[in-house]
Amino acid sequence: MPPRQSRAGFVLFLIYLVIYLGFIGINAFCPGLMKSTPLAGVNLAVLYGFGLILAAILMAFLYGFVGNAAGDVEDQP
Amino acid sequence: MQYDPSPLAVVIFALFVGITLGLSFWLGRKAKSAQSFFAAHGQIPWFVNGVAFAGDYLSAASFLGICGMIAFYGYDGFLYSIGYLAGWIVALFVIAEPMKRLGKFTFADALDAKFGSPGIKIAAGISTLVVSLFYLIPQMVGAGALVKPLLNFDHSTGVIVVGIVVILIVVTAGMVSTTWVQFIKGTLLVLLCGLMVGMILLRGHRTDVASTQDGAVVPSVAARESAGIFNYGAYSPGTIGHLAGIKGPINTDKLDGTSPESEAWSSRHYYRCPAQNGEDVLVVRKVPNSIEVQVCQMVKVVNGVKLINGTPQKKGEVDFRRVGQIAQLPQGGTETGPLGPLSYLSTLQESEVIVTGTDKFKDDDGIEVTIYYPKLVKGSDLLVPGGSPTFAGIKSDKFVDKLDFISLMLALFCGTASLPHILIRYYTVKDQRAARLSTIVGIASIGVFYILTLYIGLAAMTSRVLDPSDSNMAAPLLARSFGEWMFAAVSAVAFTTVLGTVSGLILAASGAVAHDLMSHGFGVQLDDNGKVRVAKISAVAVGLIAIWLGIQFQGFNVTFLVGWAFNIAASANLPSLIMLLFWKKTTKQGIITAILVGLLSSLTWVLLSKDALTKLYGYPSDVIPLVPFSQPGIVTIPLGFLTLVLVSLMTGKPEKSQEAV
Incomplete structure (x- = not known):
């Protein structure tokens, strides 16, 4: 595995972990906050949930992009 | 609730299942060697494999259980959606590529690549077997719930029919056809749910679906x-x-x-x-x-x-x-x-x-x-x-009281990357790049699907369609409110979902028996044909056990059961996987004990929890459980890590060469 790839993977993993822990933390220790409606009348619980799903998709593509850039170099004979 | 089977629904349903089975026989006729039976020659295109990941993962539990839980309790079902998807982040960023590099057929191969120890093979094989069986239970329960309104079977008949069909698929086919079935079904499931959500949004919210009021009443x-x-x-x-x-x-x-x-x-x-x-x-x-x-x-x-x-x-x-x-x-x-x-x-x-x-x-x-x-x-x-x-x-x-929630979210996060039937899918593509690309395709399809589950669940909650006695039926019953054809299509896709996931799981379990336990663990000499034969015999055995369990666990919400399977998978497999990849001092004794300790502790915990006591063994609802909450992950996952580190430090030797096998 090219180092650039694994480093990118590790960094992305940490970022996601922080966002995910944030979600658990708010739900467990400050559930009232989840009822607030910051955008378009939709509450934070739904927005954060959608955000976690979209973030996963986005980061997966980002990782694939980094990987392919690195992979191209690796494929050279 | 009892239902009238509709002829149209039955015809569409039969067509679907017939085509799936036909395809499986046709594609599987060439799969005779062990390579192709377990790993489809490593030649499945990455895009197909990616959608098949989604097919494997979006099981009956995702579809029926999550929608049902949302329909009955609101947001809580969506927590499972979030956790299930988040788990893919661990799979993609941490596990995917090293796994592909190390393994051959099974998860045990990867764990054992460095040590060549029969003990690891046996421990990992047992863990694969137990986790697969536990994951099979909700699929079988879901299958029973599905065929009930469609064909008017009772729960046990439904489970038995599904079990037999699946055993047939696995025995005749193997990984090639399982992959293609999962690809077709994954595509259909996401498209169909997308269509249904479109119809939900067009219909909007209504106060009274029957709407026969003459306007005189508020x-x-x-x-x-x-x-x-x-x-x-x-x-x-x-x-x-x-x-x-x-x-x-x-x-x-x-x-x-x-x-x-x-x-x-x-x-x-x-x-x-x-x-x-x-x-x-x-x-x-x-x-x-x-x-x-x-x-x-x-x-x-x-x-x-x-x-x-x-x-x-x-x-x-x-x-x-x-x-x-x-x-x-x-x-x-x-x-x-x-x-x-x-x-x-x-x-x-x-x-x-x-x-x-x-x-x-x-x-x-x-x-x-x-x-x-x-x-x-x-x-x-x-x-x-x-x-x-x-x-x-x-x-x-x-x-x-909050620990149940935290523990489950942790188990879902860690569980995906430890599921044997997901892990074997890394061996059906040709290299690390393909493994990575198919994971990305998988994440995208699964993520889109999980957003749809929230709408389907909420629509089922508010459309006066629910059977109060069975949360697993929410999605099909909602589909029925859009017409008989929609109901038939949704039921058929959900049913092939069950077939696909169950065959994938049985394949993983039979691979564990034939490959890890028999030939590597206990040193039974088997040629390629012998290995496939052992795998097929164990597929039949695992299938029969799954049928029995599916009947025992009737009445549980299926996604709740999947949550348990994730707890067990994460506790048994994740510590060894992670530590092997990232900690050089890991020893084979460490891996073996960590797997067994994680597996046994989480399994025991689950079987002693309040939900098991009341719903499985029939104790009254005021029984005092032996464990403080139902989801063991928060205790047993760290326990697995701790065991591995302690045992590795005790058994590790400075000179590697002296390590006996």
Whole structure:
């Protein structure tokens, strides 16, 4: 595995972990906050949930992009 | 609830399953070697493999269980969606590429690549077997729930039929056909759910689906009364009794025309009243300090006969009332018309919704009664976590009550990357790059699907389609409200979902037996043909066990069961996987003990939890469980890591060369 790839993977993993822990933390220790409606009348619980799903998709593509850039170099004979 | 099978639904369904099976036989006819049986020659294109990941992962549990949980309790089901997807981040960023580099057929190969120890093979093989079996249970339960309305089978017949079909698929085919079946089904599932959500948004929210009011009654009152909620400030006692279908009046402080209630009932504010039709007994719930009476539905099984409101259940005549509807829209009126994806949610948030509460207790004769009562709740309370019994502790002030939630979210995060049937899919593509690309395709399809589950679940909650006795039926019943063809298509796809996932799991389990336990663990010499033969024999055995378990676990919400499987998988497999990849001092003894300790501790915990005691062994609901909460992950995953580190430090030697095998 090219180092650039694994480093990118590790960094992305940490970022996601922080966002995910944030979600658990708010739900467990400050559930009232989840009822607030910051955008378009939709509450934070739904927005954060959608955000976690979209973030996963986005980061997966980002990782694939980094990987392919690195992979191209690796494929050279 | 009992259903009428519809001919159209049966035809569409049969076509679907027939094509799937035909395809599986056709594609599988060349799969004779071990390489192709277990790993499809490593030649599946990455895009197909990616969608097949989604196919494997979006099991009956995702589809039926999550939608059902959302339909019954609101946001809580969506927590599973979030956790299931988040787990893929671990799989992609941490596990995917090293796994592909190390392994050959199974997860045990990867763990053992460095040590070549039969002990690791045996431990990992056992863990694969147990996790696969545990993951099989919800799939079989889901299968039973699915064929019930479609073909009018009872639960056990449904489970047995599914089991036999799946064993046939696996024995005749192997990984090639399983992959293609998963690809087709994954694509169809996401597209079909997308279509259904489009129709949901076009329909918008409505207060009363039947909508036969002549305009003389305020819509919100009509909606409440059709759900059985009456406000006795508005009527004379005699009128309420009449409207509620009860012989005799309903008063503010007592129910006339009934004899005084026994302690079991009155302490819970229930009163049994004779119905106007002279046969049924209607249960009325009077909430103290409220001006509401709620007409409930009562179920009791006496001598094997299911009594609904006191009368034996009879298809089409005596059955449950459909439940779940909106009582009041924010702007008044009876319907909103088409809504956007965000306004659909914000409208629901400002509406009042009638959901169903469940209550179980022992009647005077010692037989258990189940009461389903209509309950008015604010939409804003449904769209935050904490609505279901599983996660109610989140609202508590005590830290220990919150642990169930935290533990499950942790297990879901760690569990995906430890599931054997997901891990074997890394060996069906040709290299690391393909493994990575297919994971990305998988994440994208699964993520889109999980967003759709929220809409499907909420629509089922508010469309007056739910069977109060079975949360797993929410999605198919919602589909039926869009027409018979939609119901048939959704049921058929969901059924192939079950077939696909179950065959993948049985394949993983039989691979573990043939490859890890027999030939590597116990050193039985097998040629390629022999290995495939052993795998097929174990597939039959695993299939039969799964059928038996599927019958035992009837009545659990399937996604709750999947949550347990994730707990066990994460506790048993994740510590070894992670430490092997990132900690150089890991020893083979460390890996073996960590797998066994994680597996046994989480399994024991789950089987001693309150949910198991009450729903599986039939203890009364006030039994005191032996473990403080139901989801073991938060204790047993760290325990696995700790065991591995301690044992590795004790057994590790400075000179590698002296390590005996």
